[in-house]
Amino acid sequence: MSTSAAHSAELRLVVLGRTGAGKRSAVSTILGLQESQQDADAAVIQECSKHRGEAAGRQVVVVSSPAWFGTGCDPEERRRHISSFIALSSPGPHVFLLCVPVNQPADGEASALDVLQNLLGPSAVSTNTIVLFTHTEELEEEEQLEEYLATWRKDLQELVERCGGRYHTLETRSEEAEEGKAVEELLEKVEQAVRTSGTQHHSCPLYQEAEERVRARQVEIVTQRRGGDQVAPTDSQPEENITEEEMEAVREEAERSIGDLNVDVDSIFPSSLPSPAPSFLWGLWEKLTGWVSWLPKMLRREALLGALVGLFVGGPFGGVMGATVGSVATEVGRRKTQKNK
Template sequence: MSAPSLSEIRLVVLGRSGAGKSATVRTILGLQQDSAALRHDECSKHTGQAAGRQVTIVSSSDWFGSGCIPEDRRRQLSSLLALSSPGPHVFLLCVPLNQPADGEAKAVDVLEKLLGPAVVQNNTMVMFTNTEELDQEEGLEDYLLTWRKDLTELVRRCGDRYHTLETQPGRAEPEEVVQELLDKVDEVVKESGAEHFSCQLYQDTEEQIQTRQREIIRQRQADGVDSEDLEGVRREAESSIGDLDLDINALFPCSDMPVSPARSFLRGLWEMLTGWVWKLPKLVRGEALLGALVGLFVGGPVGGAVGATVGSVATEVGRRKTQKTK
């Protein structure tokens, strides 16, 4: 039996800069390419219709990035909580398929510390982006299980929930993948047994917003200004909430520490490597990646020679297997 449909859906879109948050918002709400322009350093709120239902999306800034200072983190997280209060139905974590997931794993850790472990396990879904490089014969699930154990672990932490809004020729239309997403949101709410995600921090935030709403209405009435625009009052109250009392040092214990040069170097190598491998046909992609990784981690001229040999041999074996099946 399918879950009953929510009349209104609230979503929070998380992700690093360039992770596809803007495209996710546009696709869900059916907006044009030049609509929903999102600033990566600020949270923003968007409301529209999707599959005949009211959908509100809060797009978060990159508050878990290494370049974000503690004061900005506190301000951005406070804005995220205020704009998504009294609590979203689902957090959508945008994850580029062709990049390492260390930043996203950090975001999940912070979410658990900030809102409690239930938010990740029960109300977070991985939204894969940059999937256009997958061959039509190569399914997303097969790719994850075969090559990306880091992403598989991230999905596991998020209750085994994931989705993608990106389509390829011959596959689902944008309207269909959006409908599938909303159906999954309905299932999340049904399984959680609550109207939406909530915790003490969200409850305190909502109390502040409602108090501020009453103050705004009283002030408008005293000034003889129309106070019937409740949506406008709500927006003004949300935007007027200052920095919440968040222990940023506890959430980001290493926030003041520089990024490890070795870690940064390996990440750069990974991005360069995967960027090259994605351009290869599926037939040789895996073998090339295998050879390159051998060369990377063995190191030196010997590692390079061994990696090249492993890659070329594996590629030739794959080609011969394919020829035999023709």
């Protein structure tokens, strides 16, 4: 099988997300990696990684990238990360999986979608991105993700709408055997996104540049290994004495050695781009969720609601109003729970 044929037969996924969003866990779940295999990547967690394996009967390549879309990333480091994940997922991914924690504000992820659209084109978001929700253990025991999004998290719903209504979670509340079903459902959504797009995979000028440079580098590597006195094989002229495994190894070496791509970092990442970490809402959210974390799950949301009212109204009156709202919401929740028993 030629290299191009192999690429068309595999599903290529690019996993993106902020630090702590659950990227490593998502990669491990999709490919069924063990803890020892996860630990092997710990030393290079700040670099792009590529894993190849089988999932739900399909050949899958998963590329994971550090959080290069925030303002805290050095411009040269950002260019290197972008070039790396594009080269590793060349000639183009079938989908981008944006890991989004359900227990945090979504302003950083909204900025990430803006950047992805500016970098790789509108279809990268509208057609080729699936929101992958993580940290769903924060939901109440009987609460469904769909209900949580519709009732409490309009910001997360907006992310889903920008991505064509596509979202998923790999986290299950039952036995581990359910993870296999969750992975299978994810890959079905990937294939559905590909069918909807009408293309083999996502492509844009940066991916085209990367693929051209990777192919040229493949020729150089094979020629060097043969002593430079023979013509290196190409996909159109495959060489009989080069195995598929050898060509795969040559390609991965080429992908990791092409250097920086022509990424206009200054125009894609304006200096005014907001960073999610220092924002007022981010700090407020962290403080509120911190002090209510010890409460029983049934009471957390009601307490958080009361706290928000108190803080935004302000003063003694705000404190009284917040306490009242929290108490009423808690009582309503308690009665609803008793009624359902």
